[in-house]
Amino acid sequence: MKVRYSYLPQQFAEIDDLMAEIRRFVATGDFTLGKPVAEFEARFAGLIGTRHAIGVGSGTDAIKLSLKALGVGHGDEVITAANTFIATVGAIAELGARPVFVDCDDTFCMDVGQVEAAITPRTRAIVPVHFTGYMTDMTRLAPIAEAHGLPIVEDACQAILASQQGRNAGTWGRAGAFSLHPLKNLNVWGDAGIIVTDDDELAHRLRLLRNHGMRNRDEIEILGCNSRLDSLQAVVGNWLIGSARAISDQRIANAEYFDRELSAIPQIRIPPRVPGMRLVYHLYIVFAEDRDGLLRHLLDQGIEAKVHYPIPLYRQDALKHLGYPDGAFPVTDRHTREIITFPTDQHISRAEQDFVVEQVRAYYERR
DSSP states (O other), X not given: OOBOSOOHHHHTSOOHHHHHHHHHHHHHTOXXXXXXXXXXXXXXXXXXXXXXXXXXXXXXXXXXXXXXXXXXXXXXXXXXXXXSOHHHHHHHHHTTOEEEEEOBOTTSXXXXXXXXXXXXXXXXXXXXBOGGGOOOOHHHHHHHHHHTTOOBEEEOTTOTTOEETTEETTSSSSEEEEEOOTTSSSOOSSOOEEEEESOHHHHHHHHHHTBTTBSSSSOBOSOOOBOBOOHHHHHHXXXXXXGHHHXXXXXXXXXXXXXXXXXXXXXXXXXOOOTTEEOOOSSEEEEXXXXXXXXXXXXXXXXXXXOSOSSOGGGSGGGGGGOOOTTSSHHHHHXXXXXXXXXXXXXXXXXXXXXXXXXXXXXXXHO
16 A cells, blocks of 8 residues: 555546636736735635734745734844744845744744744744644743734644634734635645734735735835735635635644554654643644654655754754754754654544554564
């Protein structure tokens, strides 16, 4: 049996009704910030529970434009998680700001207890990363940010419909940034992103920034860029958004099944499942003894397991100028040696999950 990682061929196997929507859209010629974009923005804001949603070109741009709209620029510092994907840091660096890393804990999110020690007079914002579908402990982080007068931009790119204490990811800070990349829980057919906020003034500035700073066709209010959510992608988004909650519910059910089965294997450790937090499992990650050997075995058996991510950012060539010494982030380093990701999407079958469990067990029994 093969267990694939990408579920996209299954998700888009039957799209006759979507193609009909696209044909109707093409006939309108409404290609730039068209009606489908406004419809998707309204539906996304309703899904998350904010007054505004602003569609942009990618999840990276969602972070970058949010920070820019809040005044982050050259020479400023922005605190974020050491174990995040490069997009978070790239968004900060594009503004000329310096990323300042905080180590994570075993929920894969930043250790909030280390944040205050990272704050300096040059700190201008905090970007917690709701990594893998967990959430950073916002009940602890929000008061710290408020005490220091620092805005929070939530990197919620992997956390659509995750929540803490009943409050959705993206609604705790001044802005929340989401990705609609094809492998996200709510996805489209290319790069796309969306920003949510309850701040009317910030929403206005973001709409200007994404569209060259244009107040209208003839008047330029501020200098902006071209980062508009593509209208065609919005058509795809509108086709899928009604399924967003069902998708996350199925991922949660699949993760619970894996938790139950894998927890019986002594060499596998399940991460802490935090009370009061709704995890949406963009990634299903566990800790494994002899991770590299297990990974090789699973790949040999046709199971497309992965590691997110094998080399921490602070050790990457592109970020050596930050000057962090080896061992600066011990939990992040440990994770690179121990974590493994299994497919847990809404289309995986119980038979496929059972095969994964069977092969994990077989590897350790044989070893």
